Amino acid sequence: MNKPSLCIVTPALADANNGNWQTARRWAHMLRGHYAVRLVKAWPDAQSTDDGTDILLALHARRSAASVTAWAQAHPHKPLVLALTGTDLYRDILSDASAQRSLALAQRLIVLQEQGPQALPEALRAKCRVVFQSSTRRATLPKTQAHLRAVMVGHLRDEKSPQTLFEAARQIGPDEGIFIDHIGEALDPALGEAARQTAADCPHYRWLGNQPHVATRARIQRAHVLVHTSRMEGGAHVIMEAALSGTPVLASRIAGNVGMLGADYGGYFPPGDAAALAALLRTARDGQLRGGAWLTDLQTQCQLRSARFEPAAERAALLSLLAELS
16 A cells, blocks of 8 residues: 655755754654655655645745745645744744735644744644654763863854853853853854854853754764854754753743743743853852752753653654544
C-alpha cells in the first residue's frame, strides 16, 4: 500500500542553517516511516498543482503564505497544516494580512511551546496543537570550577537581542572568572560590528561566528550555562538542546521561553535587561565558588522539563495530529 504523500514547505533550506530548517529536516526524517515526504521551499514545486500530494505542512504563516493560499485554492478538501514561528505568533499575525489568511486557511496549527496557543485569537485555539521540538540527549559533562563558561547561540539579528549580551559582557569585569562564547552569523552587519567591538573591548567575551551544528552542541554540552536573550521566540532549539545536555539556561522571560522552561523556572531575567543578566551570571559564579547549589537547582529544573524534548514525544505528537486529519 502506497504511503500518503506529505509535502513540507520551509522558507529556509539547508544553506540557512537555522531553526526552521532544523525543524523541517527533523520532521521529514520522523515522518518518512508513515508518509512519502519531500521538502520544498515553495508549493507547487512542479508545473502542475495536481502533483499527487495528499497533505501540505507549511512552516511560517507569512513567509509561506503564497504556498498556503495556492494549496487551499487547488485542494480545498485536502489537509493543510501550518507550523507557527516566533515571528508569526508575536509579530506577523497581529498585523500582516497574508499571515492572518494562512491561519484561517489551515485545518491545524502547530506551536512549538505551551504558551503558544495563548498568542492566537481565541476562535483559532481549538485547531492548535503543541509539538515540542526534540534532539538527542547528551551526557552531562563535569565542569571546571576555575571559571564559569557561558555560551549564547543564535544568529545575530534583532529578534535574538544580542545587544543584551554585549551590554552584559561590558558590565562584567575580565577578572570575575566569567567567560562568554557567542555563536552565530551576523545576519545584521551592524550587530556583527558590535560583536567585534565587544570582543575587542572585553577579553572575556568571544564571538565565534557561525559554527557547525555538531560543534555548537559540543560547546553547549561543555558550558556551565546557556544564555538566551531573545525578545521574540517561538520555541528555541538551543533551549531544548541545553536541557538535554544537562546545561542550565539563563533566559529572557518572554512567552516563547516560558513555554519551554515553565512559569516557575528560576533562571529568567527581564527581556533586554543586561544588568539583570550580568547579575545572574555573577550569581552563578558565586554559587559555583560556594558549592554550586543554585546552578544545580537550575539543572534539575531543566532535567525535569527535558522529557518533553525527547524525539519519541515529538514524533508521537506529529503523528497524532496528522491522524486527526486522515
